Structures are given as C-alpha cells and as structure tokens.
Amino acid sequence: MGEFxxxxxxxxxxxxxxxxxxxxxxxxxxxxxGTQMAISCDMLVQGRHFFADTDPRQLGHKxxxxxxxxxxxxxxxxxxxxxALALPDVNEAWLAxxxxxxxxxxxxxxxELIGGDTTAGPLNICITVFGEVPVVNGxxxxxxxxGARAGDDLYIxxxxxxxxxALEAMHGKLTVPNAVLAAARERLQSPAxxxxxxxxxxxxxxxxxxVSDGLIGDLGHILERSRVGATVxxxxxxxxxxxxxxxxxxxxxxxxxxxxxxWRTLALCGGDDYELLFTAPPSQSAAVxxxxxxxxxxxxxxxxxxxxxxxxxxxxxxxxxxxxxTSFDHFA
Amino acid sequence: MGEFxxxxxxxxxxxxxxxxxxxxxxxxxxxxxGTQMAISCDMLVQGRHFFADTDPRQLGHKxxxxxxxxxxxxxxxxxxxxxALALPDVNEAWLAxxxxxxxxxxxxxxxELIGGDTTAGPLNICITVFGEVPVVNGxxxxxxxxGARAGDDLYIxxxxxxxxxALEAMHGKLTVPNAVLAAARERLQSPAxxxxxxxxxxxxxxxxxxVSDGLIGDLGHILERSRVGATVxxxxxxxxxxxxxxxxxxxxxxxxxxxxxxWRTLALCGGDDYELLFTAPPSQSAAVxxxxxxxxxxxxxxxxxxxxxxxxxxxxxxxxxxxxxTSFDHFA
Numbered sequence: 001m002g003e004f005x006x007x008x009x010x011x012x013x014x015x016x017x018x019x020x021x022x023x024x025x026x027x028x029x030x031x032x033x034g035t036q037m038a039i040s041c042d043m044l045v046q047g048r049h050f051f052a053d054t055d056p057r058q059l060g061h062k063x064x065x066x067x068x069x070x071x072x073x074x075x076x077x078x079x080x081x082x083x084a085l086a087l088p089d090v091n092e093a094w095l096a097x098x099x100x101x102x103x104x105x106x107x108x109x110x111x112e113l114i115g116g117d118t119t120a121g122p123l124n125i126c127i128t129v130f131g132e133v134p135v136v137n138g139x140x141x142x143x144x145x146x147g148a149r150a151g152d153d154l155y156i157x158x159x160x161x162x163x164x165x166a167l168e169a170m171h172g173k174l175t176v177p178n179a180v181l182a183a184a185r186e187r188l189q190s191p192a193x194x195x196x197x198x199x200x201x202x203x204x205x206x207x208x209x210x211v212s213d214g215l216i217g218d219l220g221h222i223l224e225r226s227r228v229g230a231t232v233x234x235x236x237x238x239x240x241x242x243x244x245x246x247x248x249x250x251x252x253x254x255x256x257x258x259x260x261x262x263w264r265t266l267a268l269c270g271g272d273d274y275e276l277l278f279t280a281p282p283s284q285s286a287a288v289x290x291x292x293x294x295x296x297x298x299x300x301x302x303x304x305x306x307x308x309x310x311x312x313x314x315x316x317x318x319x320x321x322x323x324x325x326t327s328f329d330h331f332a
Numbered sequence: 333m334g335e336f337x338x339x340x341x342x343x344x345x346x347x348x349x350x351x352x353x354x355x356x357x358x359x360x361x362x363x364x365x366g367t368q369m370a371i372s373c374d375m376l377v378q379g380r381h382f383f384a385d386t387d388p389r390q391l392g393h394k395x396x397x398x399x400x401x402x403x404x405x406x407x408x409x410x411x412x413x414x415x416a417l418a419l420p421d422v423n424e425a426w427l428a429x430x431x432x433x434x435x436x437x438x439x440x441x442x443x444e445l446i447g448g449d450t451t452a453g454p455l456n457i458c459i460t461v462f463g464e465v466p467v468v469n470g471x472x473x474x475x476x477x478x479g480a481r482a483g484d485d486l487y488i489x490x491x492x493x494x495x496x497x498a499l500e501a502m503h504g505k506l507t508v509p510n511a512v513l514a515a516a517r518e519r520l521q522s523p524a525x526x527x528x529x530x531x532x533x534x535x536x537x538x539x540x541x542x543v544s545d546g547l548i549g550d551l552g553h554i555l556e557r558s559r560v561g562a563t564v565x566x567x568x569x570x571x572x573x574x575x576x577x578x579x580x581x582x583x584x585x586x587x588x589x590x591x592x593x594x595w596r597t598l599a600l601c602g603g604d605d606y607e608l609l610f611t612a613p614p615s616q617s618a619a620v621x622x623x624x625x626x627x628x629x630x631x632x633x634x635x636x637x638x639x640x641x642x643x644x645x646x647x648x649x650x651x652x653x654x655x656x657x658t659s660f661d662h663f664a
C-alpha cells in the first residue's frame with residue numbers, strides 16, 4: 001500500500017470545524033474572532049517513549065493524549081492536529097488499531113486530524129496540536145508557566161506515580177500484584193489529558209504546567225519562569241499515588257513493599273503522569289474547588305509558592321526533607 | 333547536554349510576531365483578523381529523504397524549505413513553525429550548522445520557530461509550518477488543488493529535473509561533469525521555496541501544487557481534486573531542466589549523454605523540484621506574467637486543462653506520446 005492509499009484508508013475523515021482538512025498542500029483553520037491559537041508538538045520514538053510491543057491502540061491514544069495535555073496546561077480548547085508518522089513497514093492491523101485509539105480520543109475532545117505526513121523509517125510519531133484560547137479585554141486567557149506569585153497555593157490534579165510504578169515493575173525492579181500492575185499500566189499507556197480541568201481553571205489559576213517529567217522537574221519550570229520559590233508538602237504529593245497504598249498499613253496489605261523513600265520518589269519524580277500542576281491565589285481556593293468539581297477531576301493542594309527562590313520539601317510533621325529527588329534513582 | 337540546554341542553546345530566539353514562543357507548554361499565535369491559518373507538516377528521515385553525510389546546514393535549510401514550499405503552493409504568507417527533532421546523539425557541531433541553515437531560511441521568509449520537541453532516536457526531522465491567507469468578502473484566497481477548470485493554462489515555475497539528475501549521478505547511474513553535478517546537487521540539497529510567486533498568484537491562479545513527487549505525479553493530484561484532464565507539451569517541460577542541455581546539440585557539449593527518454597523522465601518525474609505547478613484561465617495570462625516578474629521567478633506555460641479526464645502528453649510536433657512516466661524507471 002502506498003502513502004496515498006494509507007492516508008486515504010486510515011487517516012482521512014470529513015472535516016467538521018476546519019475549513020480544509022487532509023488532502024491539499026496545506027490545511028486551513030479559521031480561528032474564531034478574538035482568539036489566539038495555542039500550538040504544541042510532541043515526538044514519540046519507539047524504544048524511548050514506548051516499547052516495541054505496545055498495543056497500537058494505546059499508542060494512538062497516548063500520542064495524542066500527551067499533546068492534548070499541553071493544551072490542557074494552557075487552558076486551550078482542542079481544535080485540530082497534524083500527524084506525521086514514520087513506519088518501518090505497512091502493517092494494516094497495526095495501523096487500524098493505532099487509528100482507532102487515536103480517533104477515539106480525538107473524537108472525545110472534538111479535535112480533528114487536518115493533515116500530516118507518512119514516510120518509511122524507524123517508528124516515529126510526531127503530532128502537532130492546535131487549540132483555541134480566548135482573549136478578553138486584550139488579555140490572553142492562556143495559563144502560562146510564568147504567572148505564579150509568592151503566596152499562591154500549589155495544586156496537583158488526579159494521581160501521581162502510577163506510570164512510574166508500572167515502568168519499574170515492567171523493568172523487573174519491583175514486584176507488584178497483577179491487579180495493581182494492570183491499573184498502573186493503564187495509567188502509563190492511556191493517560192487521560194486534563195482538558196476539562198484546564199478549561200475550568202482559566203481566569204482562576206495563575207500558572208500551570210502538565211507533569212510529564214515528574215512533579216519536581218516540572219515544578220522547576222514554573223519556579224524558573226515565574227521567578228518564585230515553593231514549599232511542597234511531600235506526603236500530600238505521596239497521597240496522590242492512585243493505588244492508595246501510600247500509608248504503611250495499606251501498603252503492606254496491597255502486596256507492594258516500598259520504602260518511604262521509594263514512595264516519595266514515585267510521587268515526586270514519577271514522570272508520564274500528565275496531571276496538571278498549577279497555582280492559584282488563596283482567594284481563589286473556592287473557585288479551584290468548583291473548577292475541580294465541574295470538570296470531575298480530583299485536585300489536591302500540595303504546597304505554596306514563596307518569595308524566596310528555590311524549592312523546599314516538608315514531611316507531614318513540617319520537618320524539612322533533603323531534596324535529592326532530581327538526581328537520585330531510588331530504583332536503580 | 334540535556335534536552336533543555338540543547339533547546340536553549342540552538343533553538344531559542346526572541347519571538348517577533350508570535351504572542352509566545354519556545355518555553356511554555358504551548359506557543360501562542362494570534363492570526364490577523366480576517367485571515368485563515370494554512371498549516372502543513374513534513375517529516376524527513378535519514379536514509380529516506382537525505383544521506384547520512386548530508387551537510388547539516390543544507391539539511392536545516394531543506395527541512396524548512398519543503399514546508400515553506402507547501403505554504404507557497406497555497407499562496408500563504410509564512411508566519412511560524414514548530415520543529416521536532418529525534419537525534420541519535422548530541423553533536424554540537426552538527427546542531428550548530430543545522431540551526432544555521434534552518435534559521436537563515438526562516439529569517440529570509442520572516443518565519444519564526446515557536447516550539448517543538450527534541451528527543452533521542454534515529455535521526456528524524458519533523459517541521460509543522462504556519463502561514464496566513466486572507467479571506468476577502470468571505471472567500472478564502474488560498475490556492476487549492478481543486479480549483480482548475482477546463483480551458484485553463486498549465487504553468488510550471490523555475491526548473492525541473494535537476495534534483496533527480498543529481499540523485500542519479502550520486503547513485504552512479506549516470507556520469508555528468510563536476511560543474512553540472514555541483515549545480516544539480518545544490519538544487520537537490522538547497523531548494524528555494526517559491527513563496528513570493530505563491531503570494532503573487534493569489535487571485536490569479538485557479539489551482540496550485542508544489543512539485544515534490546514529480547510533475548506527472550503531482551499534476552495527477554490537481555486532476556483528481558479538480559475533476560479535469562490535462563494535455564502537457566512534454567518538450568516545454570524538458571526545456572525547464574536547469575542545466576540548459578535539453579536539446580541534442582548543447583546536451584552533447586555539456587558532457588551529459590542521455591536519451592530523449594531520459595531527458596523526459598528527468599522533467600516529468602524528477603521529484604524534489606519544489607517548483608509551483610499551477611493553472612490559470614487564459615484571461616489571466618498577462619497577470620501570470622506580471623506575477624512571475626514581480627516575484628522574479630521564471631514561469632513557463634507547459635499545457636492546458638481539458639474537460640476530458642486523464643492526462644495526454646504531446647511532443648514538439650503535437651504527436652501523442654505514451655505516458656509511461658509514472659511506472660518506469662529509465663535509469664534502472
């Protein structure tokens with residue numbers, strides 16, 4: 001099957017919102033008056049971002065999900081995306097499943113494929129996604145990394161550490177019961193981008209980022225861009241680990257035997273979480289709770305922003321913890 | 333060097349037109365009121381689109397050029413692009429040269445890098461480019477493949493076949509003098525996107541496409557989308573071969589010894605030409621000439637569009653030629 005047949009069979013659908021979709025030299029998008037276009041781009045490479053045997057349906061989902069997560073972090077409404085795909089061979093069963101996973105998520109977010117490219121080559125998936133952000137009274141409503149202020153509360157959505165738990169188990173570095181592994185793998189392979197929460201936080205959050213490299217690493221980007229510091233209550237972050245086995249008692253009962261240090265590592269530098277880490281002034285705490293409820297997304301306050309530069313970690317008793325979570329591999 | 337240092341060192345520059353560039357979850361573009369955004373995406377893979385030893389400066393140029401060529405074919409003014417890059421290793425000399433070639437062309441077209449991604453992996457370059465097309469009285473000014481009508485003239489810009497000549501010589505399938513090879517390689521490795529011509533043809537051309545797969549193949553897309561046929565004067569196309577050795581006399585003098593069939597193959601199915609193939613009603617012939625002059629781009633009429641479906645090829649005497657230029661490798 002040639003490139004054009006492949007595109008026609010698996011990746012061409014009637015456009016709904018775009019002026020022109022797949023099939024010409026360019027696609028055409030007409031942004032609504034008074035809006036800005038938010039644009040993000042992620043490239044996924046086999047062996048680096050996913051295993052060769054990853055279910056293609058989950059891969060189609062994840063390739064778009066990580067891009068939608070960037071739109072969510074900006075509070076942008078998804079509009080459209082382009083897909084460039086390098087394929088080592090034309091495997092129709094693989095392509096059909098990949099397209100199915102991709103379009104199921106695209107449809108759920110009303111985000112349409114408008115163009116792209118296919119070529120032979122080592123498996124590589126590059127998606128560029130387009131979203132819409134309103135401009136109100138000349139001010140962009142986009143959530144940026146640069147808007148956090150000292151005194152703001154720091155929040156995280158959903159759950160942390162599960163994707164990393166799955167990765168460590170799949171690499172044989174720890175043993176977890178099958179049911180826990182299945183749930184954690186689902187988080188790793190089919191993350192749910194927090195688009196609804198991002199939209200609900202417009203005008204409420206002062207800064208936001210999606211957690212792809214781990215809580216501590218991504219928080220660092222907010223600190224750098226906003227020129228503030230932060231204090232994180234580590235055990236509040238640990239409490240976000242989905243399997244709810246973060247305290248000693250349930251941890252034992254769950255069949256997962258990790259040190260306190262390892263639980264903290266999962267939460268603080270898990271990676272691949274695709275949750276929203278965001279800040280908001282204390283005066284907005286009720287609005288944050290309402291946004292969480294409206295978007296049906298759990299949100300937890302895990303710290304606050306400081307005028308003093310740098311990151312401070314506290315345990316449940318308010319004692320300072322050393323921050324070695326960026327440089328230390330506790331599973332090595 | 334990590335991903336963030338690499339982006340900071342080689343791929344971060346102050347934005348001029350975008351609201352927000354590299355460094356947040358999304359870039360922000362604010363299209364001018366009354367415009368549409370034209371979007372195109374091309375992925376270049378080592379071994380497929382370029383040789384491993386390709387000069388990285390030329391590669392940076394070409395990766396953007398093939399995308400700008402798509403904007404040109406739509407008559408879109410370049411605005412911005414994203415760059416996703418999978419690199420087998422971090423080679424600073426390579427990156428510096430790649431960035432130099434990329435930004436030299438970007439600056440020449442006032443097209444700025446606003447975001448992207450970098451990752452480890454087999455060398456892969458994926459650029460998504462954004463341009464602007466005005467909407468006048470509710471009608472998009474974009475040049476599309478679908479607008480050709482029976483009776484329209486068919487034109488090609490610039491030169492054809494040189495990139496293919498270089499490829500065949502580099503593969504050892506034919507021998508050409510060094511000076512000719514150098515000029516042809518330049519065309520293969522540093523194509524000049526016909527952006528100025530595309531802009532000048534808005535409101536004049538009825539359909540357009542850029543020639544990347546070869547004249548015959550790309551003309552086929554116009555025929556299919558416009559539901560018309562075409563007659564091509566083959567020797568007018570051959571006359572576009574840049575080295576001006578298309579007639580028997582100068583061909584001999586040039587030191588290139590090809591059969592008439594091979595010359596025709598170069599012109600008709602060369603590939604990698606990145607010229608504009610376009611149609612316009614005969615009433616616009618003076619306007620086409622003026623657009624060519626204004627954009628300092630040679631343009632040649634090579635045929636016309638017919639109501640009868642299909643493609644007909646004629647020689648200089650008006651005799652029909654068999655069309656075996658899509659399936660035949662005359663250099664094999």
